Amino acid sequence: MKRTGSAVWQGKLKEGKGSVSTQSGVLKEQPYGFNTRFEDQPGTNPEELIGAAHAGCFSMALAKLLGDAGLTPERLETRADVTLEKQGEGFAITVIDLTLKARVPGATPERFNEIANQAKAGCPVSKLLNAQINLKATLEG
16 A cells, blocks of 8 residues: 655745645645744644644554454544754754543553553554654543
């Protein structure tokens, strides 16, 4: 199985502009640039896209593992905060903080945390990333 994302960039780093698109069309020539990545201007950037991908992947992996354990989540809400830091002459994604709020009837906090950590380690996006991945999981209700 292959999925495709693409980018087009024109110009130098600070003055240039780019766009990103996805195979599904959910992103179609979505603009991005230096200002949306490094200056907190409105618009997308690679780090927020990685964060969304990681949050989605982790949530699906967790749903599968909970199901395997005989538990059905009512709601899994995951946020991924991606830290981009200057390292030498370049930048690196150094840390991703996953914050999970979940409603899982019948789950004990201990079992829930065990399964959530398995999902963190096992989701394909976690396996891809060369960053420290932290998880703060909260079982609600």
